[in-house]
Amino acid sequence: MMTIYLIQSGQTDYQGEGRLQGRLSMPLSAVGQEQSESARRQMAEVELTAIYAPDDEASTATAKAVAKGRRMKVRVAKGLSELDLGLWQGSTPAQIEHRQPRVYRRWLEEPAAVTPPEGESFEAAYGRVAEAVDAILARHHEPSGAVNVAVVAPPMAAALVRCYLGRGEISQVWSMVQASPDGPQRFEVEPVDQR
Secondary structure, three states, rough: EEEEEEEEOOOHHHHHHHOOOOOOOOOOHHHHHHHHHHHHHHOOOOOOOOEEEOOOHHHHHHHHHHOOOOOEEEEOOHHOOOOHHHHHHOHHHHHHHOOOOOHHHHHHHOOHHHOOOOOOOOOHHHHHHHHHHHHHHHHHOOOOOOOOEEEEEEEHHHHHHHHHHOOHHHHHHHHHHHOOOOOEEEEEEEOHHOO
């Protein structure tokens, strides 16, 4: 049995302003640094086998905070990257709703039915995230003992990881984004060949 500890990346200034960051790589804000330090403290007693994160700045900094004091490097898993929001990146939801009211409302009501202009669909992102999680599970499959792996991901990608590990549907992604816990979320996971 493997335990995955899902840790959402610390907040950036863009996210604090309510902007859709998408794939834009930004540093942690002061709030994000506090969140990362809190995640480090909460994970201090957990013996980790590995820590994975995508290569954006906030996720990397969060993962490095969790790795601090451990003899391990953060492993890059690009499949855990945030949803590519294309032309919507950097905008506020209000700006998008003003420019494309019907499209934006449909994106909220049926996330799998809308792809942001020049961006990535939730369906494509879900497939990418699921593939990354499965690769982590396959890499650390140990039938004889417990394995603990930390997975750091930005908000929408973390919601897709929650959907995947919790056997949820893409239609639940917004509730998964809003249900993001203040600290690491624990998932007991069967090996890939038993899922």
